């Protein structure tokens with residue numbers, strides 16, 4: 001069964017480096033098939049055509065400016081097409097015009113995912129900030145699931161900027177040069193890349209992939225992953241509250257969790273967007289096996305927060321409702 005394709009919104013002020021970042025993703029796709037939605041075929045289109053071997057779908061909205069779309073139909077139809085199994089994409093990136101209203105874009109995307117674009121998943125709002133002009137704060141930073149502090153080569157010391165953005169942004173802040181964001185932070189590497197893998201990537205393979213990506217020194221900005229294992233079941237209400245709070249520094253999380261008296265669930269998050277579904281029969285876990293991906297997080301705090309999610313042994317079968325409200329339909333296979 002096909003998996004859902006994450007759709008990532010890239011926003012930021014004029015000249016922040018959005019096109020540079022999208023082009024970096026296309027060039028460094030490393031087996032990840034990326035579709036791009038842009039407002040026009042300006043610089044991004046030309047670049048994308050140069051790397052056409054890696055970019056599987058490059059298109060523009062027929063009516064031009066994304067922020068001017070008054071009803072969600074244009075975007076939803078386009079995303080439905082790009083995320084359909086026939087398109088065989090792993091990731092779709094929507095580059096917003098510098099004038100687009102990010103809050104409205106997020107709403108359009110969520111509507112599309114809930115409606116017509118049934119194979120799409122919310123992949124996060126990435127806000128690109130220009131380090132040189134970071135003194136003029138971009139209000140979108142407060143909405144961002146991931147802030148990319150770009151052009152850090154143009155400032156003497158990015159540390160104070162990083163600290164102030166980390167105090168403002170709800171999610172992680174990653175300092176980069178020339179938009180060097182690793183596609184593996186946005187989407188799991190496709191299973192088809194491995195010669196012996198068929199279908200889903202096993203959980204252990206996922207862990208290994210993440211370790212590989214963090215260990216190898218390459219041209220991307222460093223991000224981190226933390227794997228957490230628990231032998232005892234979690235309390236649904238506590239775990240849901242933990243996810244809803246959005247653990248500091250975490251961009252996305254994935255894994256398998258068991259609650260008392262129930263079969264395990266697959267859990268995936270991007271920012272505070274949460275998706276759960278019953279785990280396939282082949283996947284089992286006594287408590288929880290989760291991987292958190294992000295930057296600048298406090299691993300000890302993360303472990304402690306998960307410890308606090310342990311189910312109360314005196315309460316045999318707590319209600320699953322706090323978690324089931326995030327259950328996605330079984331229209332598609334999500335992992």
Ligand SMILES: Nc1nc2c(ncn2[C@@H]2O[C@H](COP(=O)(O)OP(=O)(O)OP(=O)(O)O)[C@@H](O)[C@H]2O)c(=O)[nH]1
Pocket residue numbers: 012013014015016017018019020021043097098150151152153154176177178179
């Ligand atoms: N020195 C330096 N220049 C950069 C960096 N990232 C982008 N640039 C340059 O900054 C300029 C703006 O980058 P773009 O990627 O076009 O920015 P944008 O956000 O897409 O711009 P708009 O589409 O106009 O909103 C270009 O000339 C880039 O080459 C960086 O990290 N360092």
